[in-house]
Amino acid sequence: MENTSAFSAEDLLVRLAGNSVVGKNVHCYQSATSTNDIGHSLAKAGAADGTLITAEFQTRGKGRGGNVWQSEQSENITFSLVLRPKADAAKISLLPLMAALAVAQAIETVLQRKSEIKWPNDVLIDRKKICGILLESAISGSSVEYVILGIGVNVNQAAFPEEIMNQATSLRLSAGQSFSRAEVMEELSKKLDIWYLAFCKGAFDAILDGWRSYADMLGKEISFLYNGERLNGTAQDIDEQGCLIVLAGSKPLCLSQAEISNVRY
Ligand code: BTN
Numbered sequence: 083m084e085n086t087s088a089f090s091a092e093d094l095l096v097r098l099a100g101n102s103v104v105g106k107n108v109h110c111y112q113s114a115t116s117t118n119d120i121g122h123s124l125a126k127a128g129a130a131d132g133t134l135i136t137a138e139f140q141t142r143g144k145g146r147g148g149n150v151w152q153s154e155q156s157e158n159i160t161f162s163l164v165l166r167p168k169a170d171a172a173k174i175s176l177l178p179l180m181a182a183l184a185v186a187q188a189i190e191t192v193l194q195r196k197s198e199i200k201w202p203n204d205v206l207i208d209r210k211k212i213c214g215i216l217l218e219s220a221i222s223g224s225s226v227e228y229v230i231l232g233i234g235v236n237v238n239q240a241a242f243p244e245e246i247m248n249q250a251t252s253l254r255l256s257a258g259q260s261f262s263r264a265e266v267m268e269e270l271s272k273k274l275d276i277w278y279l280a281f282c283k284g285a286f287d288a289i290l291d292g293w294r295s296y297a298d299m300l301g302k303e304i305s306f307l308y309n310g311e312r313l314n315g316t317a318q319d320i321d322e323q324g325c326l327i328v329l330a331g332s333k334p335l336c337l338s339q340a341e342i343s344n345v346r347y
Pocket of ligand 1: 115116117118119140142143144145146147149151159160161162204213214215216232233234
């Protein structure tokens with residue numbers, strides 16, 4: 083069932099009433115520079131853990147690595163969560179992987195088929211990106227003040243700009259039908275609520291194992307950019323911080339998101 087009507091806080095609050103943390107406070111915007119930017123402002127003003135911000139359109143949607151996140155008005159889902167996990171700062175790198183797992187499971191529920199997670203946190207269908215995740219954090223010393231978890235899911239967009247058309251897809255392109263954005267948002271938020279609670283309880287192994295179950299790239303030959311150089315290796319596993327363990331030559335390398343980019347396989 084297609085639904086291009088704008089998100090409303092009233093509707094989302096009812097839909098997410100059964101959640102423990104995610105979506106207990108909701109702010110819906112027609113237009114924003116970036117829901118992550120609004121998340122920062124709300125967090126600095128004291129917004130509660132789990133505060134949800136949606137926007138029908140972002141004028142400066144942010145992607146990873148300084149990229150722009152493009153999303154057609156009211157076709158997709160662009161949202162951010164203000165999170166206040168009482169966790170050691172060293173564990174924060176697992177939050178984007180936790181979010182990718184939640185999104186992958188939600189997509190599986192609405193699409194009735196399995197998606198794939200590409201390290202660290204892209205969700206793919208048919209090897210094309212359907213969801214991107216951007217985590218921004220305010221950390222002082224080893225304690226986490228707050229985290230903004232921004233998520234973009236392509237839902238009903240039927241075509242993408244030429245420069246990304248071979249790498250991007252949507253639920254609609256995958257299934258040949260439109261989806262209710264509110265229903266997809268409900269499923270995403272429920273799965274995020276479950277996995278965020280698991281994170282807060284320290285169930286890191288469950289998150290890592292869940293992530294691994296969607297990571298088709300593990301065991302495969304990959305190539306990646308490292309210090310400006312394209313290298314090859316076998317993606318073996320992820321470690322407890324979410325770093326990618328790659329066998330390149332004879333010794334395994336443990337690579338963080340900051341160290342490598344443009345992973346291909
Ligand atoms: C990526 O490059 O893969 C990350 C994309 C993250 C996009 C989402 S859309 C909602 C939130 N607000 C932003 O400006 N970015 C994130």
